[in-house]
Amino acid sequence: MSTPVPISQLPSQQRADNGRWLILGVVCLAQLMVVLDATVVNIALPSAQRDLGFSDADRQWVVTAYSLAFGGLLLLGGRLSDLIGRERMLIGGMIGFACASALAGAATGFGMLIVGRAIQGALGAMLAPAALSTLTTTFTDSKERAKAFGVFGAIAGAGGAVGLVLGGLLTEYLDWRWTLFVNVVFALIAVPAALKLLTFHPRNRDVHIDVPGVVLASAGLVAIVYGFSQAESNGWNSIETYSLLIGGLVLLMAFVWLERRVAHPLLPMRIVTNRFRGGAYLTIGFSAMGMFAIFLFLTYFLQMLKGYSPVQTGLAFLPMIAALIGVSTGSSTLLATRVGPRVLIPIGLLVGGAGMAYLAWQLGADSSYVRVVLPALVIVGAGLGIVFSSAMNTATSGAVGSDAGVASAMVNTTQQVGGSIGTALLNTLAANALTTYLVDHAGDPAAKVEAAVHSYVVSFGAAAAIFAVAAIAASLVLPSGLIPAGKSDDVPTPASV
Secondary structure, three states: OOOOOOHHHOOHHHHHHHHHHHHHHHHHHHHHHHHHOOOHHHHHHHHHHHHHOOOHHHHHHHHHHHHHHHHHHHHHHHHHHHHHOHHHHHHHHHHHHHHHHHHHHOOOOHHHHHHHHHHHHHHHHHHHHHHHHHHHHHOOOHHHHHHHHHHHHHHHHHHHHHHHHHHHHHHHHOOOOHHHHHHHHHHHHHHHHHHHHOOOOOOOOOOOOOHHHHHHHHHHHHHHHHHHHHHHHHOOOOHHHHHHHHHHHHHHHHHHHHHOOOOOOOOOHHHHHOHHHHHHHHHHHHHHHHHHHHHHHHHHHHHHHOOOOHHHHHHHOHHHHHHHHHHHHHHHHHOOOOOOHHHHHHHHHHHHHHHHHHHHHHOOOOOOHHHHHHHHHHHHHHHHHHHHHHHHHHHOOOOOHHHHHHHHHHHHHHHHHHHHHHHHHHHHHHHHHHHHHHHHOOOOOOHHHHHHHHHHHHHHHHHHHHHHHHHHHHHHHOOOOEOOOOOOOOOOEOOOO
């Protein structure tokens, strides 16, 4: 048996090749830290509530404090990556995120937990763009880049489902606090590796922080995200919901007006007006809207109607994770360099929508996991695997080095806003469907269970429609051809397929 050769003793080119793939591992761990927190804490909320004694009304703030800070500061985080260096932001973000996770996990009261979650969100907004822009600048060869984004897209897409699995296991067998402490473990692995692997570049003096733009963008995004969260709890007709959504829209319109006129914009309009990137951002936002249904309503179905424990529910999503990872890495290797995103992304969206439609068509109170839920999870996972690997690669393509951070931040921003819209919209549709069914079937002893299933079916049908609309929009917005290989807004390369 041959003795493995240390990386430091390999020839320089082979050492560089190995180093790139090890950097991919670090970046994926960093991304996993961020995306896990979208779902891993949700499963732990009942246990945290019993332990710390906060009310049902306060419970939403454990999620909202994170999402508001994260969504509001993403563009600033992306620009800081361009300014002071994505490597510094990546390492600093991982350390800070781990410390904030430890603070929240050690909470002795509700206030301490909320402060920790808000700091987590703020540091996550620094970490996520740095991770993606590091990947963007590390892999420049089109074939290597496609493979790398296949792996990264799999992590980004499957992270929510992984959070369900991990959250259930940690809560049931350890303690709810470990859903937060687990980030410290990830950081202890990733930070030393990053310090060894990454090359630190000097501060980019051509990048400046547009302070008025930061204020307008952050306030606008916070208002939009919070407005949709209030729509979920207070309804769409409340004055608070209208005020937040209209105010947020006005602020973002003012932000766009400003960015077209300042010398050093926070978000250069060339980032979003490029049809490759703009189409990818649109796709990611729509996908986040539709994805919400599979995580929330299928979790409700399995736990409330089928009697699954949190661990069993998490494990039930494993086939989806496997399909997403397998298809994401496979499609990126076999298709991404041969077929353009205008073909791949709509196909992935239609496949994912077909899985949602299957649930809407087949789901009933007596539906079995193997016959109904399992096939749907595999189909949705396969579709999302195609979408995320291609869309994330496309969303950061062609951006010059000084724009890599903010281009990456737009990926997370559209995902965050899309998720907020999906949460509010699908919850509202489900609640209305539930109420209508109960009114129409008053006196029926089985109405409560059937009404719940009906509300889930309506949500899955709406998610299928969202994916279909997204597929049409992507096919219209995305240009023909392969993803540009250069670091500028290149002319599309004619597709070979």
